[in-house]
Every structure is written in structure tokens, then in C-alpha cells.
Amino acid sequence: MRGTMRVVEDGTLSAAPQQQHRRQIHELARRLSDSHNRSRDALSLVPSENRLSPLAQLPLQFDFHNRYFFNEDHDPDFWQFRGGESISDIETEVAYSSLRALSDAPFVNLRPVSGLSAMLIAIAGMGGDPGSTVVCIDPASGGHYATAAVIKRFGFVPAAISVEAGAVDLDGLRKILSSQNVSLIFLDLANSLHLLDVAAVAACLAEHSPHTLLHIDASHTLGLILGGQAPNPLDLGATSFGGSTHKTFPGPHKGVLFTRLPHVSRLIKDAQRVLVSSHHFGATLALGLAAREFEHFGPAYARQVVVNAKRLGAELAQRGFDVARRTDGYTDNHMVWVHVGDHAATNKLAGTLAEAGIRVNVQTENEMPNVSGSVFRLGTNEVTFEGASETSMALIAEAFVAARDGAVDRAAMNHSQARQAFDSPYFYADAGWRPAESSKRI
Structure with a gap:
């Protein structure tokens, strides 16, 4: 039997404090479970959140969620971190192939860990030389609050443009293009009741500044784009697009970037290598499973x-x-x-x-x-x-x-x-995919 002196000697608890500690742990677990159950029953009308399907939830409940994975080429001599060998293809094959098919983009970077992480990578990778101008949307017009500050911290010059009813102020944009060295247009429309008119901006760049890259942060509308309900920015002349994967796209808290241009993919990859270490393996597996389901359910869901x-x-x-x-x-x-x-x-x-x-x-x-x-x-x-x-x-x-x-x-x-009154969900609701409860109890 442990005595009270053992607390001092090896950090363990005597019988009474141990029971109290166990009760505290049980109470924390109960509160989490109760809150989870309330969330499952709630109707969420939050536009920046979504649920995960039972299938996509699995990797977040398994051991992979806490592991590293870097061996994208499956090099037998490069397994620096073991544990992912048997399921890594869910990232390297399932996730990539599904996201390429959904985006019609051969180059997909799924290493960002969030929408803001994707923003950092895109601006750092495509922003050009220090001192170059990067154009973003004025927050008063629905632009993301952090974009201008991120641009400035990377040593670029932010320039804000206004948007009205989804249309960028092209006269204002032309003035910026004629007076500054603009390397990147980063259109980050976060709050809008309209879809962004990408084609008009792409046409303006083609005429006045063809060297300038055009990136669309489609965090809010990603599920509508990949589901075919909103136009693909790449079809409208954008260099790249991407954003978070948990708003209209029903995936985990992750980020993704798409392009059809090899040199732009390299710019993104070079920035990503130094801005993201762990890409959260479990969440990436969840993204792959969500994307595979979305190939089937996405169009009807988006409509x-x-x-x-x-x-x-x-x-x-x-x-x-x-x-x-x-x-x-x-x-x-x-x-x-x-x-x-x-x-x-x-x-x-x-x-x-x-x-x-x-x-x-x-x-x-x-x-x-x-x-x-x-x-x-x-x-x-x-x-x-x-x-x-x-x-x-x-x-x-x-x-x-x-x-x-x-x-x-x-x-x-x-x-x-x-x-x-709900109809069938837009995912495979197979309860058999849920992990079995552990036989061990607290």
C-alpha cells in the first residue's frame, strides 16, 4: 500500500488523493462526452464550420493522428518515422487522386494545416522579391482581416482593393498595377453573398500585367467549387486557388492549394517546406477520405x-x-x-x-x-x-x-x-466504421 511519503519520493499519490484525482478525470471525461452529444444533436448554421462524416472521423480517433509522415515517395530507405507504412497510400494515392479529380488540377499541395496556413504559404511562395506589392481585398469589402498584416510581415507591400457584389474595382486595380510592382493578386473574399468575379480580374491582368500571379483564397466556397456549384477559378484564369477544408467542404481542419502550372507548384512547395513541418497526418488521412466521399456526394450536396x-x-x-x-x-x-x-x-x-x-x-x-x-x-x-x-x-x-x-x-x-425532416446525408453513414470502444476503463 502506498504511503503519503511516496508522494515526495516518486510523485505518486496516496490512496485518498488518488481517488480524488480519478474522480476529477471522470468528471472531465463526462463533461467532454456530454458536450459532444449536445453538439451531435445541435443544428449548426455557422458558415465557417462543418461536420466530418463517420468515415472521415476515423483517422482522428486512431493512433495516426499523433504520428509524423514524410515518406511521400514510399522510399524503403526513408522511413524515418515508422507506423504509417500500411495506410500512407490514403494520403499519397487516395487524397491526391481525389483532390486532383475534384479540382481538375494536376498539382495539389495538401500540407497546409489550416486556411491561414495556406494563406501564409501562398503569399510567401508567390509574393515575389522583397518590396513587391501584393494586392488583397479590403476587409471593409469582405476581405480576410489578417491578409494585409501577413503580406507586410513577409516583407511585401500590401495594397487593398474594394469589391462590390462580387466584382473587384478594376479601375482601382489598374491604378495599382500601373504605379507599383505587383507580384501577386491575392483575392481573399471571406464575407460575401456573391461569388467572386475571377474572370474579370484575370482579363485585367492579361492586358495590363501578365507577369502578375492571381491566387484565389476560396476557403468559404471550396465545397461549392469542388462540387461544381461555383466556377473553378483555374478555368477563369487564376494561377492557383485553395484555402481551408472545413467550411463548405466537409473535411477536417486543414488547408489545400491547387494549380495547373509546374513552376507555381514549385514556388508553393518551396515555401511550404519551411513554413510547415508536420502536416498533421491524421487530419490529412481524414481529408483524403472526405475527398473520396465527396467525389460521389459533392455535386448534389453543393447544389x-x-x-x-x-x-x-x-x-x-x-x-x-x-x-x-x-x-x-x-x-x-x-x-x-x-x-x-x-x-x-x-x-x-x-x-x-x-x-x-x-x-x-x-x-x-x-x-x-x-x-x-x-x-x-x-x-x-x-x-x-x-x-x-x-x-x-x-x-x-x-x-x-x-x-x-x-x-x-x-x-x-x-x-x-x-x-x-432531414433526408439522407451526403456521406456514407455506416456505423460499422466507428472504432470499437476500448475494453479498458478509466
Whole structure:
């Protein structure tokens, strides 16, 4: 039996503290499990998140998640880190072949560990010589908040351009091209109800600055592009595109970059080698499995995402909510913006919805282009992936009404009805792929 002196001698606990420690561990595990179960039942309308399918979740629950893998060429003399030999082809063959097919790009870099990681690699690799100008989208027009700062930290000169209704200010762009040495146009439209007009920018570069590279950060619309619901930027004249893989694309927290040009692939690879060490092997395996499923489900899923977003906007507007409008509707992608009121009112309604099992994304004052005050930035990507149809959008809108009235129970009932109305999900829902529970207990 361990005595209290053993705590001092070897760091172990005596019987009473050991029981207390065990109870604490059990409580942490219980809290995690309870929160996980609530998340599984919740309806998430957050446009920058998505679920993983049961198949794609597997690598994140297995040992590979915590291992390195660098032997992309399967060199028998280069297994510096063992353990991935039997399943590494899920990265080197499945992931690459599926992503090449989906993007119609022969060169795929799946080493970025996030969307921002992909941004760092793209700007560092294609930004040109120190002091060159890199153009990005003004955050006031929906550009990513971090892009200009990243450009500056790499020794380049940031220049911001505005975007209106998906169209870049071409007059402003021509002025920048004529007055500065622009190496890269990095179009990072993060908040928009419109798809970006890439072709017009590519035509402008072809006429005024053909040496300038054009990269499209398609983090939010990647699933729509790979699912054929939005145009492929490479078909429209972009040099490269990419971004995060967990928004409209239902993959893990990773990043990916695509190009059809060998020399651009080399620029990206050279930057990636020094900016990313571990590419998170388990997450990369998950990306490969998600991409393989997406080859089958992607087109139908991407179409339904947009159909649902348009329907959700219309249903909310019909019920008196202040929904941001385009000239010809509410959205042409996965996003719907709803102005609720001041920040306190917005947070209160978000909390009521969360209590009823519906999660929304709150954007505070001046964070969204052309919208004043706090807003809900909604997305239909995750609920669609789970099988939501237009019928579910109407029921979700009813839940918003109930939450606005303070009727949490009624909103929760609408939540349940919306989920019950789901069709089949856009993935293989085979429970047999779930890992067996360990026989060992805490």
C-alpha cells in the first residue's frame, strides 16, 4: 500500500488523493462526452464550420493522428518515422487522386494545416522579391482581416482593393498595377453573398500585367467549387486557388492549394517546406477520405447548400427578420446575413437559439461589408451535409420566430422537427466504421 511519503519520493499519490484525482478525470471525461452529444444533436448554421462524416472521423480517433509522415515517395530507405507504412497510400494515392479529380488540377499541395496556413504559404511562395506589392481585398469589402498584416510581415507591400457584389474595382486595380510592382493578386473574399468575379480580374491582368500571379483564397466556397456549384477559378484564369477544408467542404481542419502550372507548384512547395513541418497526418488521412466521399456526394450536396441558403433567407424574411438582400435574391452561395438589432439583442437571441439547440455565428459592429450593427452570419453548409432540405429551412425559420418570442421550448420543438425532416446525408453513414470502444476503463 502506498504511503503519503511516496508522494515526495516518486510523485505518486496516496490512496485518498488518488481517488480524488480519478474522480476529477471522470468528471472531465463526462463533461467532454456530454458536450459532444449536445453538439451531435445541435443544428449548426455557422458558415465557417462543418461536420466530418463517420468515415472521415476515423483517422482522428486512431493512433495516426499523433504520428509524423514524410515518406511521400514510399522510399524503403526513408522511413524515418515508422507506423504509417500500411495506410500512407490514403494520403499519397487516395487524397491526391481525389483532390486532383475534384479540382481538375494536376498539382495539389495538401500540407497546409489550416486556411491561414495556406494563406501564409501562398503569399510567401508567390509574393515575389522583397518590396513587391501584393494586392488583397479590403476587409471593409469582405476581405480576410489578417491578409494585409501577413503580406507586410513577409516583407511585401500590401495594397487593398474594394469589391462590390462580387466584382473587384478594376479601375482601382489598374491604378495599382500601373504605379507599383505587383507580384501577386491575392483575392481573399471571406464575407460575401456573391461569388467572386475571377474572370474579370484575370482579363485585367492579361492586358495590363501578365507577369502578375492571381491566387484565389476560396476557403468559404471550396465545397461549392469542388462540387461544381461555383466556377473553378483555374478555368477563369487564376494561377492557383485553395484555402481551408472545413467550411463548405466537409473535411477536417486543414488547408489545400491547387494549380495547373509546374513552376507555381514549385514556388508553393518551396515555401511550404519551411513554413510547415508536420502536416498533421491524421487530419490529412481524414481529408483524403472526405475527398473520396465527396467525389460521389459533392455535386448534389453543393447544389442543395445553395438551394437551402436561398430558401432560408426567404423564410426568415417572410417572418419579419431583416435579411440582407442582393439585387436578385438573398445569396448565391451558402451564407445568409440577418440583422437583429444592437449587440445585446443579437447576443440574447443567439443565446436563446443555442438553448434550443440551434447555433449561429454572431458578427459584431462593422465586421460585415455594407451591413451596420451586429448580425447573424448564417450558413447552410453543415445542416445540408447532414441531410437538411428546404422543408427543414422553413422549420428552422419557425425556430427563429419562437426564439425571438422567448419561447425556448417551442424553438426546441422546431429544432427537433427540422432534424426529423432531414433526408439522407451526403456521406456514407455506416456505423460499422466507428472504432470499437476500448475494453479498458478509466
